[in-house]
Amino acid sequence: MTSAERKEAISAFIFLSPFLIWMVFLMGGPILAAFFLSFCKWDIFNPIQFVGFENYKEMFFNDPRFWKALYNTAYFTFLSVPIGMALSIVVALLMNQKVKGIAIFRTIYYLPSILGSGVAMAVLWKWIFNADSGLLNYVLNVFTGIPISECPKWLASEAWSKPALVIMSFWNVGGGMIIYLAGLQGIPSTLYEAAEIDGANRWQQLWTVTLPGLSPVIFFQLIVSIVGSFQIFNQVYVMTDGLGGPADSTLVMVLYIYQKFKYFQMGYSSALAFVLFVVIMLATWLQFKFSKWVYYEGELRK
């Protein structure tokens, strides 16, 4: 190890230290405990009873609600992540224009993310989605002429409740926008100049300079968004009173884990949590495996 490398390693560990301390001293114990409990039956009153793979067997072969929760979570992820990312990138490209007063626009787009995706927002969205008197169906009616009685029933409908959650997730497009914006501004202007000299038009520049230059940020966002959306909970909990209805159509994995926890099935809910962990890990591993499309300028230079 050269001294430069050693220096880099040390500073890396210093930067990582808050997380490492948190992980080892605060999260480590509970994570190990949960892993152990996933092979047990425990209602916090009676002694812990070791049952081997019983919880996992039950889950995979005997519990339709588990599959339903997994399906709902995947549905939400596969719809909300790609569309949400595309929207963020488009907004970031627009906000990257050199226009007078652009800072104000950037602030406006970022505002919802500061307001948060918390409980108050979920309550607000509940009203927006109301089938009879909500804002969304009113707008739909005005622009398409579809009578309100024939508009989707959103949160009250088995078919439309998940799309409603997806639409609600776009509320946070501004959060992604900020990161892409930073990425856009990190692309060296020399590349654009070179492309222009080569005769590339704006469209070609977007595909050959901007997007490749942005790809590490896109990759980062993809991983973080998928992890985040597999863990969706707050919004669903608030909007469905913790039930995941109607007819389990918004029962997502974390909500199901919470329900089992609430019913004092600590072993089963731990097992569910570990399955979710493995699913997320697999998803992340796959993304790294197929990450050839990501272009790292730094690496190329070496």
Place this chain on the structure above:
Amino acid sequence: MKNLRRVLAGVACLAVILGLGLYGCSKSGGTVIHISSWGTPEENQILSDLIADYNKAHQGITVQLDRIPFNEYVTKLLTQVAGGEAPDVIFVEVNNFAPLYLRGALESLNPYIQADHVDLSGYYPQVVDRFTVDGQTYVIPRDTAPIGLIFYNKKAFDEAGLAYPTDDWDWATFVADGKKLVKADATGKVVRWGFIDEWPNPDAWVCDAGGSYTDSVKHPTKWTYATDPDTLKGIQFRADLMNKYKFMMTPASLTAMGGMGTSDMFVNGQVAMYLSGLWPTPRFRQQIKDFKWDIVMMPKNPSGGRAFPTGGSGYGILKTSQHKKEAWDVVKFISGEEGEKRLAATGLAQPALMADVNSPTFLDGKDPQNKKVVIEAMKYVKYFPICKNWFEVHDSIIGPELDKVWSGTETATEAMEHLKPLLEKNPPETN
């Protein structure tokens, strides 16, 4: 494992120190009795006043009240019991009694009742019986709450040219009235609905139809819900109110509102009949200005029978308490005459002491004029089975299946067919 336990214990201690720092050390010297309760501010005021009186009269004992939100009540209490941090006296509701009792968290009060010659015969026997299993009484009742009252807007009935409902009305009259009470504006948008329940409450109709949940309430061994034809009738009837007779608000119109929203709709005259218990009375007295209103019992089913699911609550002592003698003294005081009288005066609840219900304090002549009907309603009360998995089966197995009946994608018969195997797989847990 030892290390793991140590880590867990450390984390738990930290949480206890951070979160409950004020809990244990607010007063030095003397015995501290902790009471846990939930409820609205008005309801808790009665209890805090009683506690203040008690503290004044007793040197060396301090009673402290802890409020826990209702939704987290059982979860938090049981966690506290398991963690050895539980209160001494707890407020117990008739349904969350089951998970507490079945986990052995409650102290039998029989020895205390016998030693002090406490007479429970003044309380509604139904409520005492609910809190008594195998001869042991675990809770001294405070109030009872038959959920079988329909609040109705007299002005809406007048407008529709209908006679006011009477307590002996039946499902047919209810449907005929309900349909006429719906009012739409020029565009066809409904501006007044016929009926809504305070929260989605199929249980009220299941009970009213004569349906059942298990083979036995106290010692259930199997669910009868999906096989009982009367249960099915109740569910289909509630679905028909929305989808066939179309005078009950549908879930689609209701999302965004929750429990509070429905009562506001009654107050605003947007719904003519409202199914609940007695508790909205103080709010309605205060908020309803531009129409007269009253209560009536839920209608009789076609066979002439009726029954109401029932709330209510009382006070018990946790087995883990270190000061049971003192705790019992506190329970005797707060569940006694004085507390019951103050409860009666609020109009919020029906005291469990019958004498306080048949008193001018409770029957105060104010709206609802038909308030005395709650005395008769006690004849028809019904309780949910005592099993550990009641809430899980009710909310997570039955609930999602019934959603399809309310939306009209399934009939009650189809839903029951789907429920049969699910309920068989999850029998009532009683140990």
